[in-house]
Amino acid sequence: xxxxxxxxxxxxxxxxxxxxxxxxSKTLVRSIFMFFITLFALAGLYVLALADFVAITQxxxxxxxILVLILFAFMLSGRETLDALQKQKNQFISANxxxxxxxxxxxxIVLLNMVLKxxxxxxxxxxxxxxxxxxxxxxxxxxxxxxxxxxxxxxxxFEAISILLMMALxxxxxxxxxxxxx
Amino acid sequence: MMSLTDFLVVSAALFCIGLFxxxxxxxxxxxxxxxxxxxxxxxxxxxxxxxxxRLNNGGQLFALFAIVLAAATTAVALAIILNVYRRxxxxxxxxxxKLRDE
Numbered sequence: 001x002x003x004x005x006x007x008x009x010x011x012x013x014x015x016x017x018x019x020x021x022x023x024x025s026k027t028l029v030r031s032i033f034m035f036f037i038t039l040f041a042l043a044g045l046y047v048l049a050l051a052d053f054v055a056i057t058q059x060x061x062x063x064x065x066i067l068v069l070i071l072f073a074f075m076l077s078g079r080e081t082l083d084a085l086q087k088q089k090n091q092f093i094s095a096n097x098x099x100x101x102x103x104x105x106x107x108x109i110v111l112l113n114m115v116l117k118x119x120x121x122x123x124x125x126x127x128x129x130x131x132x133x134x135x136x137x138x139x140x141x142x143x144x145x146x147x148x149x150x151x152x153x154x155x156x157x158f159e160a161i162s163i164l165l166m167m168a169l170x171x172x173x174x175x176x177x178x179x180x181x182x
Numbered sequence: 183m184m185s186l187t188d189f190l191v192v193s194a195a196l197f198c199i200g201l202f203x204x205x206x207x208x209x210x211x212x213x214x215x216x217x218x219x220x221x222x223x224x225x226x227x228x229x230x231x232x233x234x235x236r237l238n239n240g241g242q243l244f245a246l247f248a249i250v251l252a253a254a255t256t257a258v259a260l261a262i263i264l265n266v267y268r269r270x271x272x273x274x275x276x277x278x279x280k281l282r283d284e
Contacts, residue, residue: 008184012192019199019219028211035215042222046245049189051229054245058225061249066218066256073260074211077267100206104198111194120186120231129234136236146246149239161247168254175261 008048014041032070039063050136053143189230197223210263210273214256221252 018037025031039062046055120126129135136142150158196219203216225245232241267273 005184008188012188015192016195016199019196022215022219023199023203028209031212031215035218038219039222042226045189045192045226046229048184049226049229050233051242051245054225054229054232054242054249057246057249061253062218062222065253069256069260070211070214073263076264077211077273096208097206100202103205104202107201108194108198111197112191115187115190115194120190126186126234129236134234134236136233140236142236142239142242145236146239146242149243153238154243157247161250165250165254168258172257172261175258176264 004048008045011041011044011048015045028074032067032074035070036063036067039067050138050140051142053146186230189226193223193226193230196220196226208274208276210266210275213275214259214263218252218256221248221255224248 015038018034018041021034022031022038025034039058043055043058046052046058200216200219200223203219204213207213207216225248228241228245228248230241232239232243232245235241263273266278270278272278
């Protein structure tokens with residue numbers, strides 16, 4: 001077991017533990033701040049999967065953008081949300097939660113079964129990629145290749161997603177305006 | 183090196199935690215966090231498989247597209263949450279059950 005593998009297991013443990021804490025925490029603020037840690041550990045996992053550009057993008061967009069947005073929504077929606085959580089605290093384990101836990105466990109068993117059955121390391125296209133040396137190695141530089149591919153091979157999805165992002169942001173700004181009397 | 187199966191197991195567990203949050207929570211913001219967890223599980227799968235595509239970078243580029251989609255989703259969802267709070271004074275999705283105007 002080398003250092004990379006140990007690092008992978010540490011990152012996976014941090015990710016899953018903090019995600020479980022996010023799921024079971026009674027305090028909304030605490031679960032939001034634990035979500036920070038989940039996202040950082042996920043960025044570490046992306047680095048271990050040799051996708052450093054995606055890891056940086058994850059930190060910049062998720063931690064810098066989405067989480068700050070969620071914090072703003074929490075602060076703007078006031079004390080009522082906290083009251084709802086207080087009420088939740090009284091009933092320690094509700095039928096709703098048991099059902100959700102059951103559903104998640106069943107789904108996890110199905111997914112795990114599928115993952116172990118499919119044997120992803122010996123899929124035909126992956127063995128083909130290994131044979132033709134089409135694998136990212138820790139020393140290969142991927143960022144400039146990503147830039148070239150973004151502007152040539154994936155130009156259409158890039159433009160489509162930029163228009164979609166603009167539409168979504170204009171729509172969000174329109175939705176969150178104060179309502180005017182018509 | 184780690185095998186692909188390790189990544190797939192981690193992302194399956196992450197997806198199920200997100201599913202649990204979406205089903206069990208009674209707070210729109212926590213449900214949104216659950217959806218983000220599920221999206222991150224999908225992105226982890228894309229990135230793990232993207233290691234075997236050095237020339238075209240398919241997995242990594244679609245992971246980037248998925249991150250941008252998540253950002254767009256969150257912006258719209260938070261605008262909707264703020265509007266719901268302004269109108270109903272609660273963000274519990276179980277209590278938002280009126281289709282007509284007040």
